[in-house]
Amino acid sequence: MFIMYPELQHLVDSLATALSRPATVEDRRQRLVVYSRHSELPDAVRRASILQRHVSAEVLAWLGRFELAKARHPVRIPGNVSLGMLPRVCVPIRHHDLLLGYVWLIESDKSMSSEEMTLAETATQDFALALYREVLFGELASHRETEAIRNLLLCGSDVQADAARALIDGGHFDPSLGVVVLVARPVLTPDTEPDDRVWLALERALVNTRHRLPARHAVHLVSHSDGVLLFGTEGEADELTVNRWASQFDHALQTALAGLEQVSSSLIGVGQPRPELAQARGSYLEADQAARIAASMPDVTRIARWSQLGIYRVLAQLLSQDPGELVLHPGLERLFTNPEALPLLQTLETYLDLSGNARATSERLKLHRTSLYYRIQRFEHLADANLKDGNERLCLHLGLKIARFTGRYRPVG
Secondary structure, three states: OOOOOHHHHHHHHHHHHHHOOOEEEEEOOOOEEEEOOOOOOOOHHHHHHHHOOOOOHHHHHHHHOOOHHHOOOOEEEOOEHHHOEOOEEEEEEEEOOEEEEEEEEEOOOOOOOHHHHHHHHHHHHHHHHHHHHHHHHHHHHHHHHHHHHHHHHHOOHHHHHHHHHHHHHOOOOOOOOEEEEEEEEEEEOOOOOOOHHHHHHHHHHHHHHHHHOOOOOEEEEEOOOOEEEEEEEOOOOOHHHHHHHHHHHHHHHHHHHOOOOOEEEEEEEEOOOEOOHHHHHHHHHHHHHHHHHHHHOOOOOOEEEHHHOOHHHHHHHHOOOOHHHOOOOHHHHHHHOOHHHHHHHHHHHHHHHOOOOHHHHHHHHOOOHHHHHHHHHHHHHHHOOOOOOHHHHHHHHHHHHHHHHHOOOOOOO
């Protein structure tokens, strides 16, 4: 639900009338707060801002060039044809030195005069007081909700019950519902770190998905590295319902992350349903682990359901304590440290994945059958292993999967 801010609405309408041009106000994270009356939506960016409550990652990247968060005075932003964006003026809203948001004015027909720029800048003093009062109050309420969700997911059972009660009493979640937890995790390109744009993209995907659900059916939590959605289920949570909302969330996530150069893909882990909100931590731990497994195992789908992870689910639980000292197989350990052995390891893993079917392995790897047999024999020699021994095959196969999961073995491609 979009929150109304009466004082801010009056101020933005007054400024738009004085300047004879429509205006919008965003918070410091560039999320729409209020907007004046528009006879028409002048460009695609303003249209997205009003209709979808946010703009794309590409637009945020373009605006990031102008370091608006550091601005003390109005900043002129040139148009960008590829983004469907007309020239506009951004006026920072500050309370003393604290950045609270921005006023946006489009220069579609003519540029603003210096007098108009001064008028807009002066008006931000009133905007600052209103934002400080109204938005800060909303952020305090949001902080209480966020704190309750953190306690629900991360603390002990006694605290979890109190946190669930706080969310229910605060009108955020229907007490008659069960709960399923989804964890979304962006996959970053090498040598990059998540920034505010990733945080905003996660927030938008979560909010968009949450708004599609009925009232009091969902809450969410976001950090720079992942986003968590808790959604309510009525009665027995059937697989089709869970899959549908996981797909909706995935679509929102893909849309929100599009254009962020530091994000190569994204993953969603899906926990098992729980009968009441106070038990959400169990579903969260499963969803978090499913997302971790999906990041380590390329044969796991982008939407990874805990219930469908098979042997990986078992490995995750076995390795949840301290897998670092685990000795997998003496021969494997030697080859893990030898970069030249990587093709042999990848060949062996595929061969074992396909139950020792040489024809299927050759086709999967696009490898001649003779070359396949050579690699298998070469591996047996270097690892001092015997693939005719069923127990040793099991040990090697399990060792490769554990090594993937713990990062000791990282195949290419």
